[in-house]
Amino acid sequence: MIEIRHLKLIDAVAKVGSLKKAAEKLFLTQSALSHQLKELETHLGTQVFYRINNQLHFTPAGKEFRDAGKAILEQLGQLENRVQQINQDRLKSYIHGYSSEETQRLNDQASTISELLHRDSKWEDGALILEAGCGVGAQTQIISHKNPGSNFISVDLSEKSLAQASQVIREMNINNVEFQLADVFDLPFNDNTFDHIFVCFLLEHVSKPELALQELKRVLKAEGTITVIEGDHGSTYFYPDSKTARKAIQAQVTLQKQNGGNAYIGRQLYPMLSDAGFSNVAVSPRQVYVDDSKPEMVDRFIKNTFTAMIKGIKDEALSKRIISRDEIEGGIRDLYKTTEGGGTFCYTFFKAIGYKER
Template structure:
């Protein structure tokens, strides 16, 4: 059972803090119009350190969450987080998404965010998730398309930094553009999309707290986590890298600065088999 390689060399604690800050800021965007009935079993594969687990439990207090991840340390962090907030209707399981430790048709719903883009075989993962899903259940996947990120002002160095970040994600075996293809992948896995929606995030200086938080807690750390890899591999000059990261960070302080990024959310069900 292998842990997912994201191409990241970021300090684990810092990475967890960044992901939790991002999840809190984006929860209304990601979870709009979502809700799970009391008593329903919700599988969250690739739960990581529990950033979405906590939100699922808070927004669906009567549902039961099964949070799965291959990394023991991440599961321990997630368990400590939800227990500290008195959220206890959850089970944490160490397991591989490609070989779920679950029987067929055992969960009512599946919810995952930022998972498939890191996997070498996203369709295989979706097929395995569908196997665990009850016939009347739903699967909700949320993925980003890193090529959709636009920012101003955009220096050449900042653009090179972002391109190097996407290169690192690709060489790690993932697909940084996966969000834009999410609906197609779900169909190829034998699922029936009910809804595929772009979830656009646009922030500018009028949203001071969100702008600074998004830049400082998401964009800059997300890029910096691959510095060692892209510089050592000669993907980008270290001087260009440092200027680019500085330019990205400065966007938050510019009166004409903005960031625009698009996530994609697909909600799907099983295609009924012929009896």
């Protein structure tokens, strides 16, 4: 069979003019390159080169192979560029983005509500756990620290986010996490690989969460568990009430929907996991309630988590004419008013756990 390595070999020889230089260009030993060349010529049933005065010259068959191979490599390069662009477009559609401000917001959110969300995020020692959509590692650092006897493989589509997550884990001296670049719709793992699966704030951003759940179930062992945590913007209540603030929140909901996501997905976790074939599904609401008696939560959740998220979508919402500038800026101001004396704020996350049957 003709393989891409054969095309690259001939292309390299055509460019540099010798087997020695081609081997260096391809980071191969000369013997390895010669072996590949012999393999190719055996398959083709003809020589690709002949030597005249210690110089390589293409045979007629070699010229044909060289020219056709060059065209194929160019097409493959164009295909790779298109696929990478599609991947980048998918990343751009992620509603929160990957800015330094968003990284800080995600880490603030994770640490602020870690006990609320993760008081029961415990697995047995020796378990292998897949964290799907780890992002910048905001949740990774919490669950891996709480489970030092377990091993985690944390995956994400973004190389940049994985680099940030890896740095955080190294700085915390956590050594039970391995990061991999992977797509939740096409995971590079065999069936029945993981004892447990953990998913947090991922399904709200994908257009077909039911397909993601099917792929996650494929790599989960029988009797293993899946844990899913999502928010639900419809659970947002605050005082003083403000129509403008609610319009600003709705702008985020609309923008997320346009990008293929669902900001109301928290309330759908039970039917979604059940429809995906998981059994014994149990969902528990995790409500955040903040008033003046919790000054740290006022700053870290209302200001630095929720309102910061609404501020983060301002430019895109304006560019897509989802909301006017006066409305979103007024809505943000009114959300900040809930942090002043007498204000209150409520939001509910949902945590679901399901099992894969035998």
